[in-house]
Amino acid sequence: MxxxxxxxxxxxxxxxxxxxxxxxxxxxxxxxxxxxxxxxxxxxxxxxxxxxxxxxxCRHCEDPLCVKSCIAGALQVKDGVITVDQSRCVGCLTCVLVCPYGALAPNENGVMQKCELCLQNxxxxxxxxxxxxxxxxxxxxxxxxx
Amino acid sequence: MNELYITPEFEVVRNENRCIACRVCERQCANEVHSFDETRGVLRSDEIRCVNCQRCVSLCPTHALKIVKNNCTLRENANWQNATIKEIYKQANTGGVLLSSMGNPKPMPVYWDKILINASQVTNPPIDPLREPMETRVFLGKKPDVLRRGADGKLLTDLEPQLSLSMPVMFSAMSYGSISYNAHASLAAAAEALGILYNTGEGGLHEDFYRYGANTIVQVASGRFGVYEDYLNAGAAIEIKMGQGAKPGIGGHLPGAKIVGDVSRTRMIPEGTDAISPAPHHDIYSIEDLRQLVYSLKEATDYKKPVIVKVAAVHNIAAIASGQPSPAAWRAPARISLPSTAFAAAPVRRRPASAIMWASRLSWLWLRSTSGCGTRASATTCLWSSAAPSVRRRTL
Missing domain, CATH: 3.30.70 (Alpha-Beta Plaits)
Incomplete structure (x- = not known):
């Protein structure tokens, strides 16, 4: 990928x-x-x-800790790209805690956002x-x- | 008089409607022209430091910047133009002398540009490069005076060491320390990719660049910085710098502030000491002395490397280089078994002083002005503005 x-x-x-x-x-x-x-x-x-x-x-890890740790199921892997479903995010910041690269950060509303390789924008x-x-x-x- | 009395040469025009205060101009300006006003959230410019390198302009993501010539003018007359007055102010203020890179900034006549050379029917037939293959490969080195044949009648083809260039272009010498590591890396990589040669200048050869040896000319100048056996053997050829085109007859001075870390190690001088290259080589005051150095270098390299002597293309240079009787102080690089002589470009084009000195009847010397990469060299800006003197070379 x-x-x-x-x-x-x-x-x-x-x-x-x-x-x-x-x-x-x-x-x-x-x-x-x-x-x-x-x-x-x-x-x-x-x-x-x-x-x-x-x-x-985001490194788009093959075995992503953020996806594993997401309590709301907002972080998902689609074709290798780790995406966030912002409607499901509860803002618990667990993903921030577990990401070894510090690649995740919330947006201005406290909802998580992350690099999705600009494939959707x-x-x-x-x-x-x-x-x-x-x-x-x-x-x-x-x-x-x- | 305060230096600030001189109005800035350029004006930084910022379109506030476009500026998103991303501060890329501030971060990337080597001269710290731009600054960010935290309380008001806007960028400001101190134009007195701007050298119009256009880096901020090309990096600005919203094209909010432009640099224009400042049209604020002094009271001029035909004898005393704006630029002349300002240059005199600058020199009087600083005690320094001004130098300009990239040739003479004044429109002095260049007679060469008016000469038409058309040799198409007296040498080889002309080649149409659109339809016929054109060879640009050039060999530099001593050629035999006569054809020699062996006992079997076959041609003897053993030649003195030769340099092979895929095209007749070489990068002129700029030392490591005067230009950055990245600039040297770029020159070396480009020379290798193009099959041509770059020149270390007098600052030694950084250990990382020994692998480009086949595309390197190592220089031995009056300061002898970084010269030792491995260095001499590392390159394709050795160049003795007698004179330089940028400032013929003048040596060099790299301030101690720039002699740090790798530069100090490569030059083999202690950190913080000024690197001073005397105008002459203090062990060369005659043609015999130069001959001795040529042979010392040949001995050190087992007669495998061509040795080049670089001289500034001053008045009478042909006679000086070939050793014919001339009133010049020393002469004859070409007669001491040298493969080639390098000429730094003619001083008439290089000496920016000539016009203004003429106008003002003042015999100032000229040093480096605030522009150019030598004064505020950062790793990245050197690639953008180069004070490289061009060098013309000819095989004798």
Whole structure:
């Protein structure tokens, strides 16, 4: 399955992936209309240390702890992609607790949201990958099992 | 006079309707032009530092930015133009001298551009590159003066070491430390992919780049930074830098602040010490001295590597390079069994000073201005703005 991978050597720490992610999932056609003056709730986050930075989003694990731990059955696996059914989420944050990557975060209403590879939104392909200026984020098939 | 008296050269125009305050401009500007006002949630610009690299413009996701020339002007007349006055202010303020990358910033006449060379019927027949295969491979190295045959009458083909280039293009020398690790990595990778050569410059060769040796020219300059046996043997050829096109007759100075970590280790000098390359090699004051260095390098590399001497293409360079009688102080790189001589581009094009010095009758020297990658080099900006001097080479 194609997944999102990050080459931290190439990451500039520009945070554009976060904005492209929030824009792609906003349903708006214009970035300024979607994001201007609003708090940002992206599904990908830049982790920054002293001399390193890289983007973190859902790994779409083959054996996902978040799905196992979800008490409401909101997190599901569809064709390898882990999705969240927001109508079922009760906001218990157990998935946040168990995810070893810190890839899940609630949206502005406290309902869980996560990277679903932009397959369902207007972008159609991962917006973080498409918008990464240094091509540090890639969407590709790799053999390693997560 | 305060330096702030000089109005910024550029203006950062931000379309507030489009700006989403993502702060990518702030994060990516190497010169810290942009800053974020937390209380008001807006971005601000300090344009005095802007060098118009356009990085923020190209990264802005909503195209909210543009950089325009600041049209604020001083009172001009024909003798004292805006730019001239400002350059004098800058030099008077700082005591420094201005340098400009990428050739002469003044429109000095370039006679070469007016020469038409059409040799299509005096050499090989012309090739139509659209219909016929065209060979761009070039070999640099000493060629035999006469044809020699063995006892069996067959042609002897043993040549002095040669360099093979897939096309007659080489990257000019820029040292590690003056440009970043990433910039060197890019040059090395590009040279390998294109089948051409890049040049380490005088800062030694980072241990990670020894694997690009076949596409590397290692340089020995007056500072001798990072020169040792493995380094000399690592490249395809060795270049002795006598002069450089960017500032003919002037040495180099990499401030101690830049001599940290890998740069210090690669240059083989302690962290924090200034890396000073004297204008001359202090062991070369005659053609015999240069010959001695050429042979020292040949000995160190078992006569397997071509040795190149790079000189700035100054007045009388042909005579200097070939060793004909000339009033030049030292001469004859080409006569000491050298395979090739590298010429750094002509100083008339390179010396940005000539126009203004002429105008103002002041004989200032010129140092690096605030633009270009050398002054505020970050790993990423170097790839965007390069102060690379172009180098023309010719085999003799």
């Amino acid at each position: 194609k997944r999102i991978y990050v080459n931290e050597d190439w990451c500039l720490g520009c945070h554009l992936c976060e904005y492209n992610c929030a824009f792609a999932n906003s349903g708006e056609a214009d970035m300024a209309a979607a994001l201007k003056g609003k708090p940002l709730f992206p599904r990908i986050h830049i982790e920054e240390g002293d001399k390193i930075c890289y983007a973190v989003s 207007s972008c159609g392909e991962p917006a973080c990958v498409k918008g990464c200026p240094n091509r540090a984020i890639v969407f590709e098939e790799r053999s390693a099992v997560l």
